[in-house]
Amino acid sequence: MSEQLNTINERLKHLRKNVLRLTQSELGNTLGLGKAAVSKMESNTSTITEQNIKLICKEFNVNYDWLVDGKGEIFIDTDRTTIELLADDYKLRPVEVSLIEEFVKLDEEERNVLLNYLQNVFLKNGQ
Incomplete structure (x- = not known):
């Protein structure tokens, strides 16, 4: 890629315009912002x-490290699970990941029973 993308603002503009092929209005709608706000972000104002x-x-499966620091590929590996992404974001240990995986496998009633038990054990006032 011949375009210099030294700042997050330049990478945002490149992503919007050349990769996603969105207008500033379209990106703004996704983010809950107006066209002017997107323009200001892209122009570093x-x-x-x-x-x-x-x-x-x-929303766009963009690699956080690429957007913020220009490191890595633009998009994250789509084979990664949500739990793996959470593990990275929150520095979860393997045992914590296993607990989450097992918890989400429970049906709603089983999850409610477990949550009620945990609330009774760990929250004195049952919040």
């Missing part, structure tokens, strides 16, 4: 908030 960075990454 407005800071791109962490909330918007995470939303862009989530």
Whole structure:
């Protein structure tokens, strides 16, 4: 790629315009922003908030490290599971990942029973 993408603002514009092929209005609609806000983010006259960075990454499967630091590929590996992504984001240990995996396999009634038990054990006032 011959285009210099040294800043997050340049990468955002490149992503929107050349990769996703969206207008500023279309990207803004996805983020809950107006066209002017997207324009300001792309031109570095407005800071791109962490909330918007995470939303862009989530909505378009964009690699956070690429968007923020220009490292790696533009898109994340689509074979990774949501739980693997959570494990990375929250630095979960393998035992924590296993617990989450087993929890989500439970049906709704079983999850409710377990949650009620945990609330009674760990929350004195049962919140």
